[in-house]
Amino acid sequence: MRMSELSSTTGATVPTLKFYLREQLLHAGERTSPNQAQYDESHVRRVRLVRALLEVGGLSVARAREVVAAVDAGTLPLSSVFGVAQRAVTVPAPLVDDAPTPTEGDRLVAQLCAARGWQVYPNNPGLALAARVLDTYAALGQERLHAVLEPYAEAADLVACADLAAVAAAPDETEMTNVVVVGTVLGDALFAGLRRIAQEAESFRRFPLPEGVPAPGSATTTDEDC
Amino acid sequence: MRMSELSSTTGATVPTLKFYLREQLLHAGERTSPNQAQYDESHVRRVRLVRALLEVGGLSVARAREVVAAVDAGTLPLSSVFGVAQRAVTVPAPLVDDAPTPTEGDRLVAQLCAARGWQVYPNNPGLALAARVLDTYAALGQERLHAVLEPYAEAADLVACADLAAVAAAPDETEMTNVVVVGTVLGDALFAGLRRIAQEAESFRRFPLPEGVPAPGSATTTDEDC
DNA sequence: ATGAGCAGATAGTAGCACTATCGATAGTTC
C-alpha cells in the first residue's frame, strides 16, 4: 500500500506519518523508485503500536523510539526488554546531582524488598520512583500514607504475576517482546483505571450517601470484607 | 515571611512563585502595602503540594489548579474530592464525538464491575480509561492480555481498600481531603514503582539467568507460589 | 500529457512551564 492508504487505514494523517518516519518511530517502506515506497501490514501494526504508546501510554516520542527500537531488535534477553519498557514509562527524577545519599524512602523500599523477597538490580527504575513518592508523602506531612505500602506491595505482586503469566503464554520470542512492551506501558493505565473504579466503589461502601440513590452501575451491594 | 524567604524555604525560584500566584496555584499573601505581602506556613505547604503534584504526580498546571481549588473548598463531600482528584490524574481520551457506542472494552469493564459488585457512577473516569486500554490491547492483537483483567481487578481492590483506610484514619475533614488528593495523585506513581520492582523480581523467578549472579539486591530467593 | 500523489526538506504552529526584564514603589542600612 502507499502512504495515503496507510494513513486512511491507521487514522494518522500523512504529515504525521512522515513525522514518524523522520523520528524513526516507523521503519521506511520498500522503495519502488526514488520517490515512491510501498508499505505493508508491518507498518500498519507499527503505527498502531506507536499511537497506543503515545496516546494511551502517554510516552514522549523519544521514549516511544526507544521502545520500538527494543521491539525491532527482537532478540534482546527478556529482562532487557523489561528494562527498556519500564524505563520508557517511568518519568525520570529531575537529576539531583548533589545528594545520592539514601533517603528515608530508599530505606523503606529496601526494607520492603527484603521482606517480600524481591530481588532486583539496584538500577530498577521502580526503586527510585517508589522511594521518591514516599519521600514526597513525608514532605507533605502525610506519613500516614506510608501505611499503604504493604497492601500496595501485595497488589503489585498480584499484578506482576499476571504480567509474567501473560508473557509466558506468548507463543514465541517476538510475541513475548510485544507482550512485555504493550503490557508494561499500557498496564499502568489499565490498573489506574481499575483503581479509580474500585476507589469509588469502596468509598460508597465506607461512606454511604445519606438518601440519594448512589450508583445505578451494577449489581446489588455486596458486603465482601475489605 | 516574604517572597524570597518562601523561595529559599521551598526551593522554587521567585519567578516561579510569581507564576504560581498568577496561575492561582498559590493563594496571595497578606498585603502590608501596595507592593509588599507576607507569606506564612500555609504558603509553604501549598508550594510543596503544588510541586509534588506537578513533578511527582505529573499533572499539568491546569489540572493542579483544579486540585488545589478542591482542597481549598474544603467542605466538598468526600466523593466529590475523589472525583476531582481522579479526573486530575486521568489523561482525557481524545474526545471521539462520533462513536459513543459501547466498545468491547466497555462491555468487559461493565461485566467486571458487575462480577465484583463495584457500584460506581457511569462518569467515573476509570471506566473509560480501562475500556480504552482493553480496546487498545485488542487493536494491537494482544487480546491475550485480557487475561490480566481479573488479577488486576483483585489488586485494584486491595489498593482501594488501603486508600480508603488511609482516608478514614485522618483526624478531620480537612486532613481527609488532603489524604484523598495526595493519595490519589501520587498513589498511581507509587504503585507503578512497586509494579516495576515486582515485575523484575518475578521475571527472575520465572526466567532465571543462566549463570551470572542476578540480583544482589535483597534476601535469599524465596519460592512463594505465584 | 496532465493532474493527482509521493518523497524529502525546511519552516511554522500551538501549547506548556516556566523565565527575564521593567518601572514603580517599599523597606533597610549606612
Next chain:
DNA sequence: GAACTATCGATAGTGCTACTATCTGCTCAT
C-alpha cells in the same frame, strides 16, 4: 536621608514537544 536591595504586577521571551504546512521535484495512472 541617600543608597541599595527587594517586591509587586505586567509583559514579553525561552526552550521544548508534537505535530503541521509548504515547497520542490519527481512519478504514475488515466
